Amino acid sequence: MPRFKLTIEYAGTRYSGWQIQKNARTVQGEIDRAVKQVTRRNDFELYGSGRTDAGVHAAGQVAHLDVVTSLAPEALVARLNDELPPDINVISATIVPHRFHARHDAVSRRYVYQIARRRTAFHKATVWWVEDPLDAGRMRAAAAAFVGFRDFRFFAESDGDGDSQPPRSTDVKIDRVDVVEAGDLLLVVVEGSHFLWKMVRRMVGVIVEVGRGRLEPGAAAQYLTEESGAPARLTAPPSGLFLARVYYANEPHDPAVEPPTPIARAAPMRAPTGQ
Numbered sequence: 001m002p003r004f005k006l007t008i009e010y011a012g013t014r015y016s017g018w019q020i021q022k023n024a025r026t027v028q029g030e031i032d033r034a035v036k037q038v039t040r041r042n043d044f045e046l047y048g049s050g051r052t053d054a055g056v057h058a059a060g061q062v063a064h065l066d067v068v069t070s071l072a073p074e075a076l077v078a079r080l081n082d083e084l085p086p087d088i089n090v091i092s093a094t095i096v097p098h099r100f101h102a103r104h105d106a107v108s109r110r111y112v113y114q115i116a117r118r119r120t121a122f123h124k125a126t127v128w129w130v131e132d133p134l135d136a137g138r139m140r141a142a143a144a145a146f147v148g149f150r151d152f153r154f155f156a157e158s159d160g161d162g163d164s165q166p167p168r169s170t171d172v173k174i175d176r177v178d179v180v181e182a183g184d185l186l187l188v189v190v191e192g193s194h195f196l197w198k199m200v201r202r203m204v205g206v207i208v209e210v211g212r213g214r215l216e217p218g219a220a221a222q223y224l225t226e227e228s229g230a231p232a233r234l235t236a237p238p239s240g241l242f243l244a245r246v247y248y249a250n251e252p253h254d255p256a257v258e259p260p261t262p263i264a265r266a267a268p269m270r271a272p273t274g275q
Contacts, residue, residue, distance in 0.1 A: 004065040004073060005096045006031075010058050011087040012238070013125040018052045018061070027052075027088055031063070034083035038076070039069045049102045049246045050109065053198065055238030057126060059112075059261050060245040064102040065093075102246075108175060109195060110245040112261050113188040113204045113236065120184070126261075127185070128240035134186060134211035136179050141217035142210040143177040143188070146203055150174060150224055155203060155231045156196035170196060179207070186211075187261075189244075198235055205234030 008031070016024035020032065032046055044067035052058055071079065073093040080090045116127040117134065153170035174192040188204050206223060209215045223231050242261045247253055 001066050001068050002095050003098050003100060004067070004076065004093045005100060005102070006063045006065055006093050007091045008058060008061040008063060009089050009091055010061065011125065012052060012055050012057045014087060016054045017056070018048050018050075018058075027058075027061075028063075030084060030088055031080070031090075034080045035065065035067060037083045038071070038079040039067050041067060041069070044068075047102050049106050050194070050243070051197075052241075052243055053201075053238055056241045056243070057261075058243040060091075060110075061243055062102050062106070062246040062248075064096070064100060066098075105248055106194075106246050107249055108191055108193055108247045109243065110189065110191045110247070111195065111200045112242045112244045113190070113200065114240040114242070114261060115186040115188065115204075115208065116184060117186060118184050125239055126242075128208075128237050130208055130212070132212045134208065135213065136181055136186060136211065138213070138217055139179045139186070139188075139207045139211040142207050142215075142220040143179055143203075145217075145221035145224065146174050146177045146190075148174060152196055152199050152224070154223055154227055155199045157198045157232075172196065172199070177203070177207075198232075201236040201238065201241060202231040202234065204236040204240075206231055208236065209234055 010027050012027065014025065015027050018027045020026050020029045028046060028048060035044060035046060036042060044065065046063055046065050049062040052061070069076065073095060077090050077093045084090070114127045116129040119129060120127065150172060151170050152172050156170055172192055172194060174190065176189065176191045178189040180187040180189060188207060190200055190203065206215070206220050210217050210219060244261060
C-alpha cells in the first residue's frame with residue numbers, strides 16, 4: 001500500500017475545522033469522502049499535519065494518505081479535485097516512505113494572519129478588518145516578546161490541543177513573529193515548533209491591541225507570565241488566519257521568497273516580494 005504526501009489548500013469558512021467530527025462538515029471529512037469515491041475503498045488512513053479550527057484557512061496543509069490504488073500521484077490529484085468542493089484543492093501528491101508521518105515528522109509550522117487596514121468589498125472571509133489605525137512599530141515591539149522558548153499556557157484554550165503532539169505541553173518554541181506591511185494588509189507571520197489551540201489568534205489579538213494603543217508593548221510579555229484572561233478576551237477572529245506552510249527535515253526554507261497566502265499576493269492587497 002503506497003503512502004502519499006498530500007499538500008492541500010482550503011478556505012475554511014464553511015467548515016468546522018480540519019478534523020472529522022460527528023454532525024459537522026470538515027475539511028478532512030470532505031477529502032475522506034473524495035478518497036472513497038475515487039479509489040472505491042474504505043480501508044485507508046488520512047492523517048493531517050495538524051488541526052485547524054473552524055473558519056481557519058490553509059495555503060499549505062500537509063497530510064499523508066495510505067490507500068491501495070493503481071493511480072499515479074498526478075492522476076490521484078486530478079481525480080480527487082474532481083470530487084472535492086471548489087473551496088478545497090489538493091495541490092500535489094508524492095509517494096513517500098512509510099516512515100514519513102505528516103504530523104510527527106513536521107519540524108516547524110508557519111501561520112500567517114491577515115489584517116485589513118481598510119474596508120474591503122472582497123476577501124471578507126479571509127481578513128480581519130481593524131477599523132482603528134494600527135502602529136506597526138508598536139506591534140513589532142509586542143511581537144518580539146513571543147520569540148524563543150516560552151510557556152503559552154495563558155494563550156491556549158484548555159479543551160483543545162491544536163497541532164501539538166502528545167503528551168500535551170504548553171511550552172512552545174517560536175522562531176519568528178514578524179509584522180509585515182503589505183499595502184492595505186498587515187501580515188502577522190508566526191513560525192514555531194507547534195501551536196496550541198487558539199494560541200496564534202490570541203497572540204494576534206494582543207499584538208493588535210498594542211497596535212491600537214490600548215495596551216503597552218510590554219503587555220505581551222506580562223500576559224505570558226500572569227493569568228489575566230486578557231488573551232482569551234482579545235482572541236482574533238478565525239477569518240484572517242492561514243496555515244501557510246508545514247516544514248520537514250531537509251526541505252528548503254527561505255521565508256524571504258515564500259508567498260505568505262494566496263490573498264496577500266493578489267491585487268489589490270498585494271504583499272511585497274520580500275519579508
